[in-house]
Amino acid sequence: CRVTDLAERFGVSHVTVSRIVSRLQQEDLLDTEPYRPITLTAKGxxxxxxxxxxxxxxxxxxxxxxxxxxxAAIDAEGIEHHVSPGTLQRLKDLTDSGLLSNGGQRNNRQPFPESTHTQSSDLA
Known part of the structure; x- marks a missing residue:
């Protein structure tokens, strides 16, 4: 894909994409050559x-x-950039354990003993 293609796709200027491409190239994440598509490096x-x-x-x-x-798709896009590696691993472990699995439906199991639940009346 080319700089003009990226600018059009993301609705930004050619200059904006050129600056980003230049920065990513300096970080060894992209390869660019005149008249060739922009490609990711192995690091990229x-x-x-x-x-x-x-x-x-x-x-x-x-x-x-x-x-x-x-x-979930929208929220994951934001959360993924702000969660620590340790927390991410715990999310993965918990999801992989099947304890939360309910076919994408709400899990009605109580994760805490009743005595630790806060009632809505407690919040007033």
Whole structure:
């Protein structure tokens, strides 16, 4: 894909994309050559794969706790950038354990003993 294609797709200027491409190239994430498509370097492909994996972990967790698919996709996009590696691993472990799995439906199991639940009247 070309700079003009990216600018059109994301609704930004050619200059904005050129600056971003230049920065990513300096970080060894992209390869560019005149009249050739922009491509990811090996380092760029690894980073893209890690980002995809982070998104998938958060998305699956949100679906497992009953968040609808559309909302989970939107929320995962934001959350994935702000969650620590340790928290991400815990989300993955919990999702993979099956404890939250209910076919994407809300899990009605009580995760805490009744005595620890806050009643809505307690919040007033």
């Amino acid at each position: 492909r690894r980073l893209a794969m890690q980002s995809r994996e982070r998104h998938e972990i958060v998305f699956k967790f949100l679906r497992a706790i009953g968040v609808d698919e559309t909302t």
